[in-house]
Amino acid sequence: MPQQDRAYATREAILHAAAEEFDRLGYDRTSLTAVLARAGLTKGAFYFHFPSKEAVANALVERQDEVWSQVRESWRGRGLDPLTTLRGLFTESAERMSADVVLRAGVRLNAEREIGYPGVPSAHVLWEKLIGAYLAEAAEGGHLRTGVDPEAVARTLCGAAIGARLISSATTSCGDLPARMRELLDHVLAGVATSAGKLSGSQSASERASGP
Incomplete structure (x- = not known):
């Protein structure tokens, strides 16, 4: 394996090992010793790539920022109606x-x-704010019931999604998060969408299955 490839593999191994510890215990309770043990690496190998535990955490935060940016741009570029886009994002x-x-x-x-x-x-x-913008667009297009406040629905969806993630993380390491999120979307959007909005949302699963 070329040196550059080995260096990349080692860096990814550190990130993955640190992620498993951070996901399990959080930042404060994760020790560098535990990360090294999980990765099967020496301190020298670690410090070649990262100066500290904090630097690894920074890299993981940056990685998730990049992923979410890609997900948002991907769904924005598909030209779907706002409620279908929201379902897809969630x-x-x-x-x-x-x-x-x-x-x-x-x-x-x-x-x-x-x-x-x-x-x-x-x-x-x-x-x-992103969710609120999609819901405002849905309201303008006649996909939300009269009198529904897009910002209030956005707050509800965002707060419930955070709660679902926290519970799922604590109980199944997010194994059941997709199911929880589908339940959340079905119940909340059913209460605010017009017939046209509900129809567009119900089509999202098949559209996603046949899409990129």
């Missing part, structure tokens, strides 16, 4: 969280940091 996000410990760890680390810095704009607030 569903794919849950599936990725369930399957990828590196992503889960990055999300947990980012959330822990936001708790420690009140008043700083958080990823949760940014997601809430």
